[in-house]
Amino acid sequence: MKLITAVIKPFRLDDVRNALAEVGVQGMTVTEVKGFGRQRGHTELYRGAEYVVDFLPKVKIEVAVVDDMVERAIEAIIDSAKTGKVGDGKIFVTDLGQVYRIRTGETGDEAI
């Protein structure tokens, strides 16, 4: 089991959500976050006062998947989130120790 954490451009969220659903992902957690990478921030100007805003709004998606779905899910995210410009985001994949479904007490692949 893996936890896929993707940080993407907010306006791509609907596409990513649909692409993941198409490959069989049944649930996800979405958080509005801020951050910067190579894109860096942007500048704002108020009556000539310039402010550099380092942290840009992004959306973080967390998806838990069974091992044989990892490749397909990552491909789906890359295809749907990609604009080709800096700032498209990153995908982090981590091992999942255990998963529980609270309602039934199921664990492991069954709980995903």
Added chain:
Amino acid sequence: MTKNKNALVFCAAVAAGIAPGVVHAQALEDGSTAWLLTSTALVLFMTLPGLALFYGGLVRSRNVLSVLMQCFAICCVVSVLWFAFGYSLAFTDGGNAGMLGGLSKAWLAGVELDSVSGAIPETVFVMFQMTFAIITPALIVGGFAERMRFAAMLAFSVLWLLVVYLPVTHWVWGGGWLASIGFRDFAGGAVVHVNAGVAALVAALVLGNRTGFPATPMPPHSLPMTVMGASMLWVGWFGFNAGSALTAGGAAGMAMLVTHLAAASGSLAWTTMEWLKFGKPSVLGIVTGMVAGLGTITPAAGFVGPFGGFVIGLVAGVVCFWATQLIKRRLQIDDSLDVFPVHGVGGFTGLLLTAVFSSTALDGLGLGEATMLGQLGVQLIGAVATLVWCGVASYVILKLVNVALPLRVTREQENEGLDLVLHGERGYST
């Protein structure tokens, strides 16, 4: 000629050294009364909620309530002071060479149901002028926003009204010494805008910059709120300037026309400057240009024609834009909401341009007996006198208040925000 009859009556009154408030020869007119009742409401509307929202949007979210509260409290306190002695000290004869009025109308003694001032009931004149006395200290709030203690702010506002606003009003509109030398300030270029701008600058210098200025970003927390407030100011300004004709005739109509044109051309000029210099036309820029245009046309509103209004607005947009860059960026003085570069510089510029665009050769309503150069000298005397008196007195008042009531919140309180620390409330749920 009928179009300008009231303007001419007014100009003649000013030229004769008689301020409009103390002309008693005219008969009561229903139309003028109705317009001045309306104007009074419009000018109050400029402060509440217009200016309060304009300023409220410009500060950070943790201080939004403090600014609204300051404007509201100033309105209430000044109203009571106006009733107690303010009106009397501004608009009666004090027998002291036109420096300050007397106390013969303290507690509004003698202001009865049928008292008349010019073409309107004296009650209406009292109320109309009260709204000017309210907005002027409220404008100063922009200079010390986000760091002044509420109690010290109240003490400062009370003393400032007494020592600066009332004398200057008397000089200009109460039959005082500036009125008698023919100084032209139709609706408050000196009384309201130079006064408020200079006091805000002095307050910013005495209190010191906000913690973190200029390194820390302090962007406006709600520009939509600021735009709403600015738009209310534009509308309210019709009461401010066209109401200052104190009649409902052609003078009021012309004042409204030139006021509107100056607001429009001021906005466009500022936006153009910004677009050229920074590459983007900003919303904050266009509304700031509007305020600059309006503040600058204020002294001239009853003396110039449409051409004058248009050009004065253009000049305001350019001059106030550069003044803002100079004060805030170059000199790094944290006049937080740019009161001095917009109102002080605008008002001062407008007072000088009044002499120029009053000329009939430039579409103005005439200079009376004066020459343009002579009038320019008089305007300079009035503007500088206001600037110096206000600057020195504001400094002394702030230093005195600071002895009894510290002017500034602590650094920690400033970081937490005045809303929570001073008022025990939050503007927004988190």
